[in-house]
Amino acid sequence: MSINAATAGAPKTLEDLKSLLQNDTKVKVAGAHLSRPYGISVDGVLRGKFMSKGKFLSAASSDGFGFCSVVFGWDIHDAAYTKELLISNRANGYRDILAQIDLSTFRRIPWENNVPFVLVSFLDPETKEPICACPRGLLKKTADKIASASWQCYAGVEYEYFQFKETPQSLVDKKFTSLQPLTPGMHGYSVLRTQLNNDYFTGLYDESTKFEIDIEGHHTETGPGVYETALAYTSALRMADNALLFKYLAKSVGMKHGITPSFMAKPWGDLPGCSGHIHVSLRNPDGKNIFGVSESELKSGGRSDAPYDELKYFSEAGEHFLAGVLDGLPDIMPCLVPTINGYKRLVGGEAFWAPNSVTYGYDSRAASIRLLSPPSVPPAATRLEIRVPGADMNPFFALSAIFALGLRGMEKKLSLPLPPMSQLKPEDRTNGTVKMLPVSLEAATERMMRPESIAREVLGNDFVDHFGGTRRHEVQLWNQAVTSWEVERYLELI
Template sequence: MDEQQIITWLKEKNIDKIKFAFADIDGVLRGKVIHHKKFADGLQKGYGFCDVVFGWDSSDVCNNNIELTGWHTGYPDQICRIDLSTFRTIPWQDNIPFFLADFSKADGNDLPACPRSLLKRITKDCESLGFYPEFAQEFEWFNFRETPQSLQEKSFTNLETLTPGMFGYSLLRTSENSDFYYDLFNLLMQFGIPLEGLHTETGPGVYEAAILHDHVIEAADRAVLLKTAIKEIAYRHGIMATFMAKWNENLPGCGGHVHQSLWNKDKTENLFYKADDANKMSDLHKHYLAGQLYCLPHILPMYAPTINSYKRLVEGAWAPTTITWAVENRTTAFRVINTSPAYTRLETRIPGSDTNPYLAMAAALASGLYGVKNKLSLDIPATAGNGYHDTKNGVIPSNLLDAANMMKDSKIARELFGEGFVNHFVTTRLWECKQFAKSVTDWELKRYFEII
């Protein structure tokens, strides 16, 4: 619906409020409920939002190293604009109208810190080259029989998972909680997030959801909304969901793999497919993959943005540790899937479920296009066998500090995303490292408290 149709619909339905939100640098949805008059009045000029939302971290602690905003600027408002194409209603909240927003300004000069605006700019670049970017993200997450209050009371220890045992692809385990399970599938569908599949993964209380593929902006919108939607639906069942990359050292981590392909403008031909190639890969596909391989060390924090992300990227835990690729190999960083012309695609396996989908997809698309524009050849041979042992092209940095400093000094990152974004994003990642460095962990207490 266009603007007038939406205004008319609100009047006909006698709706007096709407909800809207945007994703901050960590992918956390920030938003509010507003009166229908304020909604209508702001459609042209936007809505003021205190820019502290880009000046604090995921715990609302103000980052005193940010240049964009801070006490030195007085935390003014920035103008946030609703994207009417994202209109949907929330079925588990009395069908209140909902919209996504971003900080893309009317004159085209975006707020550098806005993740959705960044993806929109890269998508525009992609489409100017004659490509239609088709993307999807899949998520794994753990479910617990806990509440926010019980987590605090237990100090995040001795948590009760939704189900016990390691039951990947189990019909039995989902039937045990069928009301929750089918609520996820059905309510997400009603909310405009159609799932390709939903099943248990290996681990106690862990599920995986694959979202149907679509244009990259819609794919990222769906992925951002899915995480919050699942948490809200879980609350209704007395369940808590976490998208941490690795919540327990003895269990597998949670992936957030990104699937992608480039099509012609009218979306009638998958440009990644070539029937007479040994791997069914077109030259475009090879250039795109070569770009991702080449750029990976320069942009890793966009795929692995937290301290915890790197606890997942360990050998033998279904997450990559080396800069590798192969056809249908889940031990490599990049997996080529070539089962048919329509479904030939690249799976970028580095991202965990803790990623900001806008940034993960922006990183994948921009680095792939870097390979296309520079006609990078796919000189790295496909890995045969165990990708964890194929280290000849390098390994993925093992911690956020090293990865962030590498991105900070990278000319490639600045070429792909611009000075403003890189400066802001890297500063937020180094802030994360600083907050962790000064904390005293349970590991330290258990190891040193008595014996030292």
């Protein structure tokens, strides 16, 4: 499998593309020859437009086409950032940047008359290099660096998400309050609850298959109207594409059923939040998982030099990768938890399984990093599960940060900074042995933007300054907001 893991029908040449579009009867029925390119903003929102067939073919045969850079100067609600940033600003006239078509992402949107669809990456029009905050560009850069060491990045993503019996209009009419969940009650792994709204539930799976997003598992999760969908393991870039496109698919299919799925991390204060767990590993050119031990070590009961029993079926390379992630985890938190709301999910403890400290453990859902290796999984499936991200993460930034930290750990041959959770004492959370993660987006952003931040080392100053600036904007809006909680708390009695 290639690093990019092209879709099954992706054209290899321009002639292949012309042939694919020539026989596109569905598009012809729509009255025009259309293709739909999409790019990704820093908030993980798809931005794009329809293009004529001629314009699209011209762009595909060149460096790309001009795309307004304001998509990197807007927040999630199309408001300009309170402090102008490097990519798009008044000084450069909100210039066009270059949108480069990635034909390896070619697929058709089954619920939109089978219209052709591709993703783009954003380049600087002068240097033709990826702009610092392009999500796909950042992940490509990280994956290419790891590929230069003859390894390939592989990943999987699990999403939990609430469904509401609401439409975009009803959300506004209700002022986003008193929303109706799709179903009542707590029904994790229910084989009965899926019979309610079955066309929608099965439609998510079926449309994903048609849209070339492979799913490993799809079930109800605990909470009113909550589903969980595990996307099939694949190369990291394809995984990030699939993860983002699954959100687009879910919202599109939901609209047809009068349902709004939400990937907000913590929509209810008294219920578990929505996670976006990430599984990662590295493979060599032969496809062998380098996190696993050798055949001889496997037969003899694991590594004799493993520092802890929990790591006896992890290779030394996997151990260094883990150490790198643990070492830099507090500094890259905005890449994993990018919203104000997301930090309310990280409550710690075992009740909601949302860890808020730098911890790891064998097959432990209470740890920030869950180690999966024999005997709980086959040797080829040895991997790390990063349990900190919420469903609101940008998968490109999250995967870029995780793999960049892991590579740093391997290059520096870092040692594990603490024992696994099974060997920690209660007082280790207060005596400094266990580091706590930032508790708010403001604290996380300021930590990431420090001059000595590991995020700057592995992701670059330009990215940290731009993305950090967008997070400061989010914090500023939050700090200026007067919430209903404040009014109810203080209006009458103060």
